[in-house]
Amino acid sequence: MPNAGITGWGKCLPPCTLSNADIATFLETSDEWITSRTGIRERRVAHASLGDMAHVAAMRALACAGLEGKDIELIVFGTTTHDDQCPNMASGLQQRIGADGCAAMDVNTACTSFLYGLSTATALIRSGVVRTALVVGGELISPYLDWNDRNVAVLFGDGAAAVVLQATEADEGLLLEKLGCYGESREILRIHGIGSAYVHQGRLLGRTEWQFEGQEIFKKAVNGMGLACEDVLRRAGKSADDVDLVIPHQANLRIIESVAKRAGVPMDRVHVNVQRYGNMSAATVPTALCEALEEGRVKPGGLLLMPGFGGGLTFCAHLVRWGGRTTPLGTTDVDLPAPTRTALEIVQRYRTARGAALT
Numbered sequence: 064m065p066n067a068g069i070t071g072w073g074k075c076l077p078p079c080t081l082s083n084a085d086i087a088t089f090l091e092t093s094d095e096w097i098t099s100r101t102g103i104r105e106r107r108v109a110h111a112s113l114g115d116m117a118h119v120a121a122m123r124a125l126a127c128a129g130l131e132g133k134d135i136e137l138i139v140f141g142t143t144t145h146d147d148q149c150p151n152m153a154s155g156l157q158q159r160i161g162a163d164g165c166a167a168m169d170v171n172t173a174c175t176s177f178l179y180g181l182s183t184a185t186a187l188i189r190s191g192v193v194r195t196a197l198v199v200g201g202e203l204i205s206p207y208l209d210w211n212d213r214n215v216a217v218l219f220g221d222g223a224a225a226v227v228l229q230a231t232e233a234d235e236g237l238l239l240e241k242l243g244c245y246g247e248s249r250e251i252l253r254i255h256g257i258g259s260a261y262v263h264q265g266r267l268l269g270r271t272e273w274q275f276e277g278q279e280i281f282k283k284a285v286n287g288m289g290l291a292c293e294d295v296l297r298r299a300g301k302s303a304d305d306v307d308l309v310i311p312h313q314a315n316l317r318i319i320e321s322v323a324k325r326a327g328v329p330m331d332r333v334h335v336n337v338q339r340y341g342n343m344s345a346a347t348v349p350t351a352l353c354e355a356l357e358e359g360r361v362k363p364g365g366l367l368l369m370p371g372f373g374g375g376l377t378f379c380a381h382l383v384r385w386g387g388r389t390t391p392l393g394t395t396d397v398d399l400p401a402p403t404r405t406a407l408e409i410v411q412r413y414r415t416a417r418g419a420a421l422t
């Protein structure tokens with residue numbers, strides 16, 4: 064049975080940056096409150112579509128692996144903020160990268176969508192259905208945010224990242240994972256206004272309202288990721304000392320610190336970038352992985368632990384053995400078009416549109 068080595072990686076972070084001070088110009092909040100409660104200092108707001116960001120991330124991952132789109136046999140696109148529900152995101156990406164005829168599916172488990180997608184693609188490689196896969200985690204959350212609700216507006220950001228998986232006989236790639244979901248707690252993180260349930264309540268589709276119990280989510284997140292980390296380490300016969308780097312879902316610095324403490328891994332072996340990007344949902348783990356590689360924090364043969372949680376409430380932890388290569392085979396010039404608005408201007412347009420919908 065082959066393994067699924069990670070041979071390519073690429074990210075796309077839209078350039079427009081929204082600082083905490085920017086948010087404080089239209090919401091009753093402060094840089095001090097946001098930084099002390101979450102660790103977040105700024106986040107990106109996309110001027111392009113999710114499909115555009117995923118395309119750039121995918122092309123960078125392909126160049127990194129020394130492959131072309133036609134080499135890909137499966138695309139798994141992890142997201143909750145689709146450009147369209149039908150057709151799916153993966154088919155649009157297939158068309159743009161020229162992976163003609165390949166299998167193409169979306170996975171929606173909220174913030175864990177990339178990690179659930181990594182499990183799905185790895186399983187299809189191990190079982191021999193495909194030999195090469197592209198797994199994307201991407202979100203365009205800014206249009207779905209209620210920018211008048213300070214409980215959620217300060218927490219999220221936009222971005223996308225992707226990895227290429229290739230069948231290999233080497234002992235690398237995803238070794239073990241724990242996937243789970245606290246379905247009984249699904250109501251504590253709910254976005255009204257995207258699915259048809261909202262229409263059945265006689266309300267206007269597209270005008271989102273966030274049902275969000277921050278402290279309960281916090282507790283479940285720490286518990287779920289803590290249990291999942293313990294589970295994979297125990298089954299792998301490993302201890303915290305064997306883990307070279309933790310690459311966790313980035314929702315809140317205090318959550319990351321609590322999970323690391325519970326897992327027994329010191330913070331100098333945890334990759335943290337939530338201060339720069341906020342919570343990009345499905346994009347956080349693959350983006351952090353790309354950064355850790357760029358910064359030389361991933362070593363050949365290194366053992367990586369990737370815990371995640373998200374709406375559902377889904378939770379998971381993935382134990383990955385890195386391969387022999389930590390530098391890209393190639394690069395690409397593909398990039399997003401230059402923005403014509405600032406992040407604050409983009410957000411103000413969303414706020415204006417929401418105000419119009421409310422009247």
Ligand SMILES: CC(C)(COP(=O)(O)OP(=O)(O)OC[C@H]1O[C@@H](n2cnc3c(N)ncnc32)[C@H](O)[C@@H]1OP(=O)(O)O)[C@@H](O)C(=O)NCCC(=O)NCCS
Binds near residue numbers: 096101217252342372
């Ligand atoms: C959301 C979160 C940062 C809130 O932090 P907290 O310490 O639990 O804060 P609380 O919710 O208790 O709110 C404390 C006070 O700050 C206020 N507050 C909330 N958001 C605020 C903001 N952006 N700016 C200023 N004050 C704010 C609240 O209204 C509350 O005021 P009150 O005491 O007068 O009622 C934290 O609970 C969290 O990160 N939870 C996890 C959320 C998450 O990760 N979700 C993503 C899932 S993938």
